[in-house]
Amino acid sequence: MASNKEDADIDDAAINEEELEKALCVLAGSDPENCSYSRGYVKRQAVFACNTCTPSAAEPAGVCLACANKCHDGHDIFELYTKRNFRCDCGNGKFGEFNCQLIPAKDEENSRNHYNHNFSGCYCSCDRPYPDTDDQANDEMIQCIICEDWFHSRHLGCTAAEPEELQEMICEACMNKFPVLWTYAAHFAVAPVVSVSHPEEEVEVDVVEGAEQVEDSESSQSQDEQPSVSHTKQEEAANRSSPCKRTHEEMTGSPAKATAKTAVCRLKELQAAGQERPRQGAVFWPYSWRSELCTCTSCKRTYVAGEVQFLMDQTDTILAYEKKGLDEPFGQHPLMALTSSMNRVQQLEVIYGFNELTTSMTAFLDQCEAEGKMVTVEAVHEFFEELRARKRRRTNAGYQ
Incomplete structure (x- = not known):
């Protein structure tokens, strides 16, 4: 029989897998390589805020998944889960001299975007941050589908x-x-x-x-009515x-x-x-x-x-968004056949990692070529260490 510690480890593993699956479902529905700005006010997408570029005292702003990965890599960013009818703000007037690396030319503002205190890192009617180091209660957070707080x-x-x-x-x-x-x-x-x-x-x-009134009225109605x-x-x-x-x-x-x-x-x-x-x-x-x-x-x-x-x-629901993300691109990814023996979480991890690796490797080699640098062993080691650090940041960010 497993010990209490072993039972706790199993429970923790199950919780971590569930949280990872939810987080990957959110990311899977958004494009990790191309800024969503050209698509206008996207019906639903993963949105991030950057404390480095737009701290809490600044105007609220949100960036898409691709910009979070490319333009704000290494910055203090946090995930806002998904937002409805949102257009990427990266590099617009709210960012001062900072330009988007993927689509530099953008309007000064996206007037139809809706912002709330989430963009400053605060949540709930109590207006507290998440995670909240001063709150010892183990209390889950739930999103309202209308205000999205x-x-x-x-x-x-x-x-x-x-x-x-x-x-x-x-x-x-x-x-x-x-x-x-x-x-x-x-x-x-x-x-x-x-x-x-x-x-x-x-x-x-x-x-x-x-309830009693309804029960009486229901008994007098036909099944169709x-x-x-x-x-x-x-x-x-x-x-x-x-x-x-x-x-x-x-x-x-x-x-x-x-x-x-x-x-x-x-x-x-x-x-x-x-x-x-x-x-x-x-x-x-x-x-x-x-x-x-x-x-x-x-x-x-x-x-x-x-x-x-x-x-x-x-199709506005979170479930519809997650289903779309699982069907494409991840659900139809060529690696899916090779990972058929894995569960969905493991499949998504492998595919997300592969996509990130190929994108980052291409950018790394292009940078070396543009700067006329030799691709040294030290540079490759540094490249993979940065990938590992990026994965740790993404994993430790958790799921809100």
Whole structure:
């Protein structure tokens, strides 16, 4: 039987592999060699901030994966995970005399970019850095899909059962900015968990106001008319896995089902049902909740006015982004066949390392040729030591 230390080592290895897989999924969806600026406001991409070039006192700015690797190599950079509709700032007016090495000619600013305190290295409603050396609590951070800020689970204003197993979260502030979401939450979100104290023990119960009314109304409706809850707890348990391994069908739900709901206003039907839930705390949503949103003309206008029209896009999700990254370029990489005996994490590590090696080696040889230098043994050793140092920086950066 393994000792406690051995058990702990196994647990740590499993956690590290999961974190590495998540981090690689994020990187896999972005181009590591070409600056994304020419693509405009990219639908979703990995974004980084550079403390060296734009410290916290400066204007917030973000750079793409390629610029983080090429232009800011050796700088104090930190990962912001992914951002929606973002254009690379590297070398624009926010960077002073610093120019982008990949695309030197850029506009002074990207007016449609959205920034928050994450770009200064602070997160959550507590406005603290991550990692926070003064915080001894082992508390995971969860990203809101609307404001894209990251929150400590203890600062969400609610208790959610195993939130890491749930697809998407919307913080309370964003729910209140677009209050029609509370109607959908009453029907399709994960039920809130509240603590009820008893003389001898404290138990957690799921509370949804108006549940009895809904149960009565559902019994009188036909199977085709009644509002469908996205997933039962049994379905969620059966589908639980690493986010990178969930299927696209799980993310998007049934297209046919979504199309059928556009004939009438789904929102008005749900409001007429009278089901309510407490309007407090963050809300957790199961995998296919976006397919439940009404897409009639009136509701579409409401989404646009509230600047949440991306909620209608089934491919906006992090899972869709990760799936695309795993399919291409990494999923179709020639090395994939040679690494077929490896698990997905090992495959991604090898391919990412190979891509980085070939890119860096080409740049190294081109530099030597341009400077008229001999390719000495010492220079090659120095080159590979820098690659190892870069890998350590990437690995130690961890996953937010």
